[in-house]
Amino acid sequence: xxxxxxxxxxxxxxxxxxxxxxxxxxxxxxxxxxxxxxxxxxxxxxxxxxxxxxxxxxxxxxxxxxxxxxxxxxxxxxxxxxxxxxxxxxxxxxxxxxxxxxxxxxxxxxxxxxxxxxxxxxxxxxxxxxxxxxxxxxxxxxxxxxxxxxxxxxxxxxxxxxxxxxxxxxxxxxxxxxxxxxxxxxxxxxxxxxxxxxxxxxxxxxxxxxxxxxxxxxxxxxxxxxxxxxxxxxxxxxxxxxxxxxxxxxxxxxxxxxx
Numbered sequence: 213x214x215x216x217x218x219x220x221x222x223x224x225x226x227x228x229x230x231x232x233x234x235x236x237x238x239x240x241x242x243x244x245x246x247x248x249x250x251x252x253x254x255x256x257x258x259x260x261x262x263x264x265x266x267x268x269x270x271x272x273x274x275x276x277x278x279x280x281x282x283x284x285x286x287x288x289x290x291x292x293x294x295x296x297x298x299x300x301x302x303x304x305x306x307x308x309x310x311x312x313x314x315x316x317x318x319x320x321x322x323x324x325x326x327x328x329x330x331x332x333x334x335x336x337x338x339x340x341x342x343x344x345x346x347x348x349x350x351x352x353x354x355x356x357x358x359x360x361x362x363x364x365x366x367x368x369x370x371x372x373x374x375x376x377x378x379x380x381x382x383x384x385x386x387x388x389x390x391x392x393x394x395x396x397x398x399x400x401x402x403x404x405x406x407x408x409x410x411x412x413x414x415x416x417x418x419x420x421x422x423x424x425x426x427x428x429x430x431x432x433x434x435x436x437x438x439x440x441x442x443x444x445x446x447x448x449x450x451x452x453x454x455x456x457x458x459x460x461x462x463x464x465x466x467x468x469x470x471x
């Protein structure tokens with residue numbers, strides 16, 4: 213029996229029907245670009261028309277769904293698409309993975325394309341190299357003092373470097389080099405923050421042919437973090453409480469012993 217292909221769902225929030233259609237079309241172009249490399253999960257791509265300052269992520273985020281409590285806060289606006297009520301009025305989960313894009317990200321077609329491609333790559337990482345995705349994700353939970361002391365940047369996290377390579381490659385494929393570069397230059401000039409500028413400059417210097425060895429890159433990263441084992445353990449415990457399904461079998465000692 214042939215496998216049934218599970219296509220992502222795209223939900224666009226906009227009061228303007230023309231804008232809604234344009235963003236839906238742009239999103240499906242990105243999904244088509246990834247083709248058969250998409251994860252075999254029920255993925256929802258939610259393109260908002262608003263911004264939530266309480267949501268982590270400058271442009272958007274990727275999140276594997278764990279439980280309905282994830283949607284009690286800033287993500288409450290997405291809950292009905294992930295946990296619709298069944299005929300008895302009970303919430304039933306119909307989505308496994310969520311990609312959320314802020315409204316300001318969706319305002320430009322190039323920005324929408326780049327960010328959606330970036331987050332789709334994280335969904336692919338979660339599906340295909342889940343342990344590497346998980347240990348890389350712990351860096352986001354570390355105290356800022358650790359990251360500042362080690363001068364850790366996005367480019368030092370292998371899954372983030374790969375996602376940025378993929379987003380640029382996808383955008384150049386779907387548009388062209390000049391249009392993508394012009395968009396990046398515009399974001400640099402906006403100077404939202406020093407960190408944001410550094411990130412866009414990093415993106416500008418990437419090449420479509422660039423690649424990342426996630427295994428060796430992650431080992432290099434954790435070699436730098438070796439002196440912060442207790443902080444990593446604390447970050448892991450937080451991650452386990454929030455998502456035991458993906459982090460429950462992660463062992464920091466075992467991973468560090470590979471170094």
